[in-house]
Amino acid sequence: MALSSSMSKVNTIKMTEAQFDQLRDVIYKRAGIHFLDSKKYVLESRLSRRLEELEFEDFSQYIMFLTAGPYQMEEFQEMFNRITINETSFFRNEPQLDYFEQQVLPQLIEARKDTKTLRLWSSASSTGEEAYTMAIQLHRSLGIRAMDWKIEILGTDISEKVLKQAQEGKYPHYSVRSLNEMVLNRYFKQEGSYYHLDENIKSMCRFEKLNLKDRVSAKRFGTFDVIFCRNVLIYFDDDMRKNVISIFHDQLAKDGYLFIGHSESLRSLNVPFEQLPAPQAFVYQKV
The missing domain is CATH 3.40.50.150 (Vaccinia Virus protein VP39)
Structure with a gap:
């Protein structure tokens, strides 16, 4: 498993520092993965398209959906698939x-x-x-x-x-x-x-x-x-x-x-x- 670092070049919805702190806290509590401060752009770039799909205007709305909505568990799975890259192959190392x-x-x-x-x-x-x-x-x-x-x-x-x-x-x-x-x-x-x-x-x-x-x-x-x-x-x-x-x-x-x-x-x-x-x-x- 690897954290994705690719960035979307269009329509990136900006994430504030407070929103980043909230989102990485959710990820840590549920999956144990710790995002460093330097990885804010990974979450921002990889999830911007998802916000557009859900017609959310900002990350605060998305965090609410992820933590309090009726589909929060399903959405966490969707989010996790987008922020990680499962790079592997047969007989690796x-x-x-x-x-x-x-x-x-x-x-x-x-x-x-x-x-x-x-x-x-x-x-x-x-x-x-x-x-x-x-x-x-x-x-x-x-x-x-x-x-x-x-x-x-x-x-x-x-x-x-x-x-x-x-x-x-x-x-x-x-x-x-x-x-x-x-x-x-x-x-x-x-x-x-x-x-x-x-x-x-x-x-x-x-x-x-x-x-x-x-x-x-x-x-x-x-x-x-x-x-x-x-x-x-x-x-x-x-x-x-x-x-x-x-x-x-x-x-x-x-x-x-x-x-x-x-x-x-x-x-x-x-x-x-x-x-x-x-x-x-x-x-x-x-x-």
Whole structure:
């Protein structure tokens, strides 16, 4: 997930500092995303067209609609889709995924050989590429043994729009651009300008709406062996980061692994995780 920085060049409705403070407070309370003062223009430019669609004259009217109107929850979803860019692709950050497939998965497969159960969580799954990448890696690692294992891969996101796309398992060329021809031919079928994911891989994953602020809702998903949360923590302040990492600690198995983004760190959060000595993996284990 990335915050959009593109700007509309026409009909931009200006946002006052007071309106900006009100709007970012609403976003923080509901989603935990913290907009810096320097990002005022992002909200202003991305939401001006929405105000025009709703025939609002200023952001005060929009904030009232967003917080007190009968469609406030639906509008928050619409707003969130407009202010974020869910930029992702299959096998993004290959060095990290190589470590996951070559080091972590063999250890977990050995550790779970009696129960033959593995549960993985893509906690900000966007349109599903990360979750499905893990499914492909697991399918390759287990080989013919995959039929004997119970694999559960959960993808969650706050946006219903991207979750619907994930469930379809249909992707443009941009999403599969980094795949080698062997993987592309094995796990996808091209139809027109889209690539349709193999049904066996799709069946390994399910997608649910989740706000990472919501500890109670997260708890209902149970315990996981691996959690991926990449390039999300950078949008949170320290309090929100600590809350999210604490949720992950609670949800991980005692020998579970947490993968984060290359520009993120758990330092100063005082949550019991130990970073593993793999510089490009950005992986932690629960302690």
